[in-house]
Amino acid sequence: MHKPISALIRIQLKMQYANVFKKPSVVIGLIAGLFALLFLGLIFGGFMLQVIEAMYTLLEPSGNTNIILGTLFLMHFLIVFIFSLALIMNTFYFTEDITSFLHFPVQSFQLLVAKSLNPLLYVYLISAAAYLPVSIYYGLLSGAGAMYFLYALLLFLLIPLIPYSLAAVIVMFAMQFINKGKNKDRSKVIGGIVGFLLLILLNVVLRMQQDPEKIAQLLASSSEKGGLLQVATLYYPPAALMTNLLTFSASWQALLYFVAVLLTAFLATLLFYVAAQKFYLKGALGLNTGSGKIFSGKGVSQKQRSIIHAYRTKEIQTIFRTPTFFLQCVAGALVMPALLVVIFFMGDFSTAADLVKDIDGSMLFVVILATNIFSIGLNPISIVSFSKDGQSWEAHLFLPLRMRQIVLAKLQAAFLINLLPIIVLFLVAIPVLQMNVGEALLWLFLALLVNAAVTIVGMLSDLLYPKLGWTEETELFQNRLASLIALVISAGSMSFLIAFLFALKLQMLASLIVTVLYMCGLIALLLYIISRLLKSADRTTLTR
Amino acid sequence: MIQIDHVHKQYGNKIAVNDISLTVPSGKIFAFLGPNGAGKSTTIKMVTGILPVDTGSITINGKDIASDTIAAKQEFGYVPDSPDLFLRLNGLDYLHFIGDIYGIDRDVRTERIEQYAKMFSIYEALGDQIKTYSHGMRQKLFITGMLVQQPSVWILDEPMTGLDPKSSYQLKELMRQHAANGNTVFFSSHVLEVVEQLCDEVAIIRKGELLFQGTLPKMRERFQSDESLEHIFLELTQDA
Numbered sequence: 001m002h003k004p005i006s007a008l009i010r011i012q013l014k015m016q017y018a019n020v021f022k023k024p025s026v027v028i029g030l031i032a033g034l035f036a037l038l039f040l041g042l043i044f045g046g047f048m049l050q051v052i053e054a055m056y057t058l059l060e061p062s063g064n065t066n067i068i069l070g071t072l073f074l075m076h077f078l079i080v081f082i083f084s085l086a087l088i089m090n091t092f093y094f095t096e097d098i099t100s101f102l103h104f105p106v107q108s109f110q111l112l113v114a115k116s117l118n119p120l121l122y123v124y125l126i127s128a129a130a131y132l133p134v135s136i137y138y139g140l141l142s143g144a145g146a147m148y149f150l151y152a153l154l155l156f157l158l159i160p161l162i163p164y165s166l167a168a169v170i171v172m173f174a175m176q177f178i179n180k181g182k183n184k185d186r187s188k189v190i191g192g193i194v195g196f197l198l199l200i201l202l203n204v205v206l207r208m209q210q211d212p213e214k215i216a217q218l219l220a221s222s223s224e225k226g227g228l229l230q231v232a233t234l235y236y237p238p239a240a241l242m243t244n245l246l247t248f249s250a251s252w253q254a255l256l257y258f259v260a261v262l263l264t265a266f267l268a269t270l271l272f273y274v275a276a277q278k279f280y281l282k283g284a285l286g287l288n289t290g291s292g293k294i295f296s297g298k299g300v301s302q303k304q305r306s307i308i309h310a311y312r313t314k315e316i317q318t319i320f321r322t323p324t325f326f327l328q329c330v331a332g333a334l335v336m337p338a339l340l341v342v343i344f345f346m347g348d349f350s351t352a353a354d355l356v357k358d359i360d361g362s363m364l365f366v367v368i369l370a371t372n373i374f375s376i377g378l379n380p381i382s383i384v385s386f387s388k389d390g391q392s393w394e395a396h397l398f399l400p401l402r403m404r405q406i407v408l409a410k411l412q413a414a415f416l417i418n419l420l421p422i423i424v425l426f427l428v429a430i431p432v433l434q435m436n437v438g439e440a441l442l443w444l445f446l447a448l449l450v451n452a453a454v455t456i457v458g459m460l461s462d463l464l465y466p467k468l469g470w471t472e473e474t475e476l477f478q479n480r481l482a483s484l485i486a487l488v489i490s491a492g493s494m495s496f497l498i499a500f501l502f503a504l505k506l507q508m509l510a511s512l513i514v515t516v517l518y519m520c521g522l523i524a525l526l527l528y529i530i531s532r533l534l535k536s537a538d539r540t541t542l543t544r
Numbered sequence: 545m546i547q548i549d550h551v552h553k554q555y556g557n558k559i560a561v562n563d564i565s566l567t568v569p570s571g572k573i574f575a576f577l578g579p580n581g582a583g584k585s586t587t588i589k590m591v592t593g594i595l596p597v598d599t600g601s602i603t604i605n606g607k608d609i610a611s612d613t614i615a616a617k618q619e620f621g622y623v624p625d626s627p628d629l630f631l632r633l634n635g636l637d638y639l640h641f642i643g644d645i646y647g648i649d650r651d652v653r654t655e656r657i658e659q660y661a662k663m664f665s666i667y668e669a670l671g672d673q674i675k676t677y678s679h680g681m682r683q684k685l686f687i688t689g690m691l692v693q694q695p696s697v698w699i700l701d702e703p704m705t706g707l708d709p710k711s712s713y714q715l716k717e718l719m720r721q722h723a724a725n726g727n728t729v730f731f732s733s734h735v736l737e738v739v740e741q742l743c744d745e746v747a748i749i750r751k752g753e754l755l756f757q758g759t760l761p762k763m764r765e766r767f768q769s770d771e772s773l774e775h776i777f778l779e780l781t782q783d784a
């Protein structure tokens with residue numbers, strides 16, 4: 001029974017990782033990237049740990065320090081759960097290779113265990129970043145014994161399985177119905193978005209439904225030892241088990257709690273098994289088939305378009321119709337503005353506006369710039385500019401297209417799609433920040449400028465580390481050195497600008513002029529490097 | 545007309561095409577014949593500009609594919625051996641894309657799409673994504689794309705493989721017409737029978753070496769007298 005699993009795992013490993021470490025440049029890049037991430041992590045982590053220390057000192061007198069752990073487990077659950085939803089949808093359903101495994105005589109759960117390898121790697125990486133430092137630091141603060149650290153480590157291995165399995169069960173259950181839809185590609189995408197929105201809505205409704213009196217009571221009673229913990233773990237009871245396990249790690253009770261956590265994880269895995277066997281095939285079989293509609297003849301006659309227009313349309317169509325690209329580049333780009341919307345609508349408008357009123361001209365400028373960089377920089381669309389063509393890249397070699405045309409059309413497509421998050425963010429920002437006409441225009445102008453620069457940076461990094469030989473689209477968004485390079489270049493060049501503006505504390509107009517000059521220089525430089533790279537690249541594989 | 549002049553190509557240490565010279569004249573159907581792995585696709589990829597040549601040169605209607613790339617590419621249409629390109633576009637999107645790239649006028653384009661897509665019975669599927677097409681349908685769509693473009697030089701890599709008999713017959717007819725109008729038709733095949741039915745001239749390649757180039761009657765003559773050709777004759781007929 002276990003043989004098929006190991007064979008499946010081996011083939012997955014080969015397909016995804018075999019070629020990653022062959023090139024020395026990739027290894028060097030990865031090491032450099034890891035150091036960069038470590039550096040960022042230390043800065044952020046140091047800040048987080050300071051917060052925790054402050055919380056600990058604050059809570060220690062009332063004996064409520066374990067609420068830190070409760071919150072940690074709750075947050076960990078939520079983060080991993082949301083990441084898992086996206087990862088599982090991609091790897092279980094939206095990849096091109098799902099059909100190539102379906103005819104093998106293997107059980108669904110065996111297939112899915114093997115397919116979980118990559119998403120689980122991410123889940124554990126996220127867990128390592130989110131859970132380990134805080135739990136270890138808490139142990140040090142509370143002067144816990146060896147057993148604490150042993151249990152903390154065991155929990156690290158166990159707890160990601162719970163949100164991951166639950167997310168998998170939900171996705172598998174929902175996909176059965178999506179598969180029944182007529183226009184599958186579209187319903188796949190819509191299903192994904194609706195699912196995401198429902199999640200947010202559910203969250204909001206749950207919050208509003210809560211009886212304020214009950215909360216008040218809970219909070220009142222929480223001055224007692226451990227009361228706050230109840231509040232924090234109300235929505236995720238296992239968090240209480242885990243917290244108690246660590247709190248009582250020195251006593252024999254800990255063993256009971258550990259068994260309880262173990263059982264919970266086992267139960268979640270069991271659910272995963274059942275859902276895999278019952279739902280997976282219903283959702284996956286026939287997911288990639290066409291609509292079966294007979295072509296009506298509509299659109300056969302169409303006005304002639306310029307080459308760039310035709311190519312740009314092809315790009316946008318490909319992105320919108322490939323579920324993975326759509327989720328990552330279009331829906332994914334809206335997540336950040338959507339989150340801001342939720343935060344702003346649940347929070348207090350006037351405070352945000354007041355906050356902004358307090359900052360002077362040059363600072364407002366920096367805030368606008370930074371927000372847009374952050375929101376646009378998160379979109380991986382231009383990082384797959386060339387790589388997303390995969391096998392179809394060959395067509396560029398026999399069609400009478402100039403590289404200049406291809407680059408221009410690809411940039412335009414990425415730029416246009418990026419306008420979506422920009423517009424959403426803009427529409428949110430106007431009322432929240434209570435901008436006047438001048439400020440709004442400035443916002444839009446800066447957003448467009450940033451969009452151009454970040455898009456070109458993405459394309460450049462895709463050219464530095466292209467990946468045309470993929471078999472499924474998700475590979476383009478995982479283990480890519482290009483994403484790291486893009487992050488480093490855009491973060492580097494933009495933080496340089498921001499630091500510069502920050503230091504000089506110029507007037508609004510002067511800041512604007514400096515920014516425009518800097519960005520135009522940057523864009524020209526990047527375009528020059530891209531054209532050089534394209535000249536020296538092997539046209540068939542784009543590598544040098 | 546396609547002119548291949550002392551073209552050589554190696555993948556690492558492996559010689560895929562060894563110093564080949566060929567002239568594909570206009571007004572004729574020219575077949576490129578050889579067993580699997582002989583180097584046909586490699587040669588065709590160099591002709592179409594997909595692969596760079598190691599040494600040698602290639603011109604299409606007098607335009608050099610290496611130095612006058614775009615002009616040379618305007619001259620030909622190409623149907624790849626495994627048409628797994630643009631899978632997310634639907635059939636109609638692809639045809640319009642081709643029409644726009646080659647600057648085909650609206651009315652002409654509409655007429656050609658209707659005529660050829662219906663001829664190859666893929667018209668009803670034009671609204672579906674190419675990824676849902678069968679291998680044969682994809683091939684027919686790419687052939688339709690070439691017919692919408694109507695270039696003077698046709699280059700087809702194993703075009704009959706995967707086609708049903710009716711479509712195969714129609715394609716052969718179109719190829720004959722095209723050549724009769726004074727144009728160039730260059731296609732590869734690993735099936736001797738197809739070549740015998742259809743073409744005027746043939747070049748035989750095996751393990752990267754050009755063994756023969758000439759008319760069909762000459763080829764039959766040589767099959768009887770030449771031992772290495774006799775050998776290849778067996779290779780090419782057994783799997784047909």
Ligand SMILES: Nc1ncnc2c1ncn2[C@@H]1O[C@H](COP(=O)(O)OP(=O)(O)O)[C@@H](O)[C@H]1O
Pocket residue numbers: 555558559560578579580581582583584585586587
């Ligand atoms: N990308 C490649 N890398 C290495 N070897 C290749 C590559 N493409 C083809 N070959 C080798 O070159 C030879 C000729 O292949 P090809 O031109 O595809 O043959 P065919 O005549 O069947 O079209 C074969 O031996 C093949 O293994």
Ligand SMILES: [Mg+2]
Pocket residue numbers: 581584585586625701702
């Ligand atoms: Mg071939």
